[in-house]
Amino acid sequence: MPSVKPKRFTFLLLDHFTMLPFSAVIEPLRLANRASETLQYEWRLVGPWGAFATCSNGTRIVLDGGLSDDVPVSRDDVVIVCGGTNIASQATKPVLNWLRRQSRGGATIAGVCTGAWIMAEAGLLDGRKATIHWENHDGFAEAFPEVDLYRSVFVNDGNRLTAAGGTSSIDLMLHLIAQALGEAIASEIADQMLHTAIRSDQDHQRLSIPTRIGVRHPRLAAVIARMEANLEDPISPAELAADAGMSTRQLERLFRRYLNRSPKRYYMETRLARARNLLMQTEMSIIEVALASGFSSPSHFSKCYRARYGSTPYRQRGTGTTGTG
Structure with missing residues (x-):
């Protein structure tokens, strides 16, 4: 050369x-x-x-x-x-x-x-x-x-x-x-470098939902994808179930069988994880974080956040542990 x-x-x-x-x-x-x-x-x-x-x-x-x-x-x-x-x-x-x-x-x-x-x-x-x-x-x-x-x-x-x-x-x-x-x-x-699968700019960062949750169930993966795409405006379990072609009771059984939690709880945990990232990485106010995570009431948001993470959103923001680990 x-x-x-x-x-x-x-x-x-x-x-x-x-x-x-x-x-x-x-x-x-x-x-x-x-x-x-x-x-x-x-x-x-x-x-x-x-x-x-x-x-x-x-x-x-x-x-x-x-x-x-x-x-x-x-x-x-x-x-x-x-x-x-x-x-x-x-x-x-x-x-x-x-x-x-x-x-x-x-x-x-x-x-x-x-x-x-x-x-x-x-x-x-x-x-x-x-x-x-x-x-x-x-x-x-x-x-x-x-x-x-x-x-x-x-x-x-x-x-x-x-x-x-x-x-x-x-x-x-x-x-x-x-x-x-x-x-x-x-x-x-x-x-x-033993990098056996070269990815392109069309490849996504995270594992597919079935791989991430350790369950290969198409309808469960579809419901979770719908949840993740609608964190700011949560969709009711009844609507999620109907869109997936099942009853609300069937949806409940599906989540409990494979994820050991209700759809409501799984959705809540996903929304709170988003709220935590926003608290740590932005200067958004607590109410703005709450709204961006699907909570219309700051007090309800604070209560749910504390139950999940053992700390209020106000105290969590004060820890200063931001960014990627």
């Missing part, structure tokens, strides 16, 4: 970034150099603090520099924002301004795990397609309605790239490497 100027990636490591997606985006670059037997890619690590960045598991990564003009980024570069927990607190003015400068300079901006949140805060995803880790999806959708949000493992929207985190970051990088160096090299890298 002829010698070319290596393409440069700049990794912005935010405090509490998650290790797995970071490893998943940088390792394919190393393996691409190895597979092509030429220096196709080079990279450097920067962060708000300049000296090192601490990931969510406590490991410290030594950085090549901070967010200053002595770390120039060209229009051919790719900047990858590596996010993690407590992501909203990482949207500081220096970070957002630095990202905006790189965008104005023509660089491609990418985000992995919760990196899309910072991109959205910087205004870089307005009117664009994006994805984010499923745990942060609801909070992101509420905070940034101007972003066209998907549940795909990754999204390629021209000079805006986002991956949901975890191993989805491998899929994004293999997609980019295949475009630049060919499918054969991308497949060789996947084999080296």
